[in-house]
Amino acid sequence: MELSSPFPMEAVAIEKQTLHDQVANRIRDLIIEGHLAPGTRIDETMLVEQLGVSRTPFREALRTLAAEGLIIIRPSKGSIVRKLTPQDVFSMLELLAHLEKLAGRLICERASDAQIDGLLKLHEEMLKRYREGDRLPYYKLNQEFHSRVSELAGNESLRDVQANIQARLKRIRFLGNSKPAYWDSAVAEHEQMAAALRKRDGEALGQVMAQHLMNTWDRVKDHI
Amino acid sequence: MELSSPFPMEAVAIEKQTLHDQVANRIRDLIIEGHLAPGTRIDETMLVEQLGVSRTPFREALRTLAAEGLIIIRPSKGSIVRKLTPQDVFSMLELLAHLEKLAGRLICERASDAQIDGLLKLHEEMLKRYREGDRLPYYKLNQEFHSRVSELAGNESLRDVQANIQARLKRIRFLGNSKPAYWDSAVAEHEQMAAALRKRDGEALGQVMAQHLMNTWDRVKDHI
DNA sequence: ATTGTATATTTTGTATACAAAATAAGGAAT
DNA sequence: ATTCCTTATTTTGTATACAAAATATACAAT
DSSP, X not given: OOOOOSSOOOOOOOOOOOHHHXXXXXXXXXXXXTSSOTTOBOOHHHHHHHHTOOHHHHHHXXXXXXXXXXXXXXXXXXXXXXXXXXXXXXXXXXXXXXXXXXXXXXXXXXXXXXXXXXHHHHHHHHHHHXXXXXXXXXXXXXXXXXXXXXXXXXXXXXXXXXXXXXXHHHHHHHHXXXXXXXXXXXXXXXXXHHHHHHHTOHHHHXXXXXXXXXXXXXXXXXXX | OOOOOSSOOOOOOOOOOOHHHHHHHHHHHHHHTTSSOTTOBOOHHHHXXXXXXXXXXXXXXXXXXXXXXXXXXXXXSOEEEOOXXXXXXXXXXXXXXXXXXXXXXXXXXXXXXXXXXXXHHHHHHHHHHHHHTOHHHHHHHHHHHHHHHHHHTTOHHHHHHHHHHHHHHHHHHHHHTOSHHXXXXXXXXXXXXXXXXXXXXXXXXXXXXXXXXXXXXXXXXXXX
């Protein structure tokens, strides 16, 4: 069923940022870093004041964030930071599992040796952080690893969807790494990924990645 | 690897529409129905006049559409209707193939008999239109069929992503049904889906659906 | 004719102002 | 005290106004 992608990859141009974009980024960070907790009402007057912009770009930013699924706009009743139900998280992880399974298979077919090498380097970095017990850097490298796998799969839509879901799950997954035992098992799974990568065994890689994501459900489900 | 979803399905409330939403819907229709061709610049002054709204809700609608991938906002240079490159379409179909493969597997596990029956009824409807040569109604039922498969898979994220991609491909897929031979083969594939559905054979259903989508690439690729 | 440059016009981005809706506050009646 | 209703106050939605940027136009110099 698989077709090898008939298109090469290409670079993207850098665009200038409008106020709207900056505001969207700022709010996104506030949400992801937990300064705006899920369920919190988004106080326009306050935030507009705090960010020093007028309501027009601010509200445009809200539309963007709503479309991304980070907030919910209730007509005439204000916006709130979206609170993920267990159902939401499960469905996102289930989907992500399949997306990354696909990505895993595809990179083994499509990525260059150098690119695979880059992934393995990233993996080594992660291991180092793990051994030294540096949770935050590990976490960031982990995000980077998964993003890059999706990136290198050579399917832009896949990358976009993965990025969106990963962003929305960011906070929750961070919490999931709290228990040491959880971290150990996650690292073990990453070791398996690295092994599959070295062999360019797409089937195995996909399998491990999917399993990894479904295990993530077990690791995070009590934190919701 | 598969877990059966630990959550039941539930109904959703109906929300009132803001002006912004109405405008977004209107423009979406204009794009999907081809009144605003891909690549076309979106003339704010003209459309705002035509729709009888001010620029504020109009521009908010643009943000929403941009987040959905239907238009592209180039800062200070206006918005254009997004033109899909062959790469874009391929990547969307490749992804869609995997999403619907997953959906096919899941409905066989999770959907009720009545729901599967509903799908088969829809299929019969489609056949009738096919035999009578009514392309447009067939096309609409087809969209409905694929949407409902994703709906019944019981994974909200999957449904959302499928809906988004399907919407963006709407026009192009319509064009793909032009040649009679193409239509014949698409219907043949749908017959296979129905057969798998009747047996609740998720593996087979997923397989056919994925194949169906990859064949769609062949059916549409010359229309881009 | 072509290129370049200066000026006018249009288009886009943001702020403010006003209207409508929702929420909160203040009593009166039970 | 609790419920209901009425009236402020706040919050949200939309329109308009102004600023900045981009594009088009006109004209001169080569």
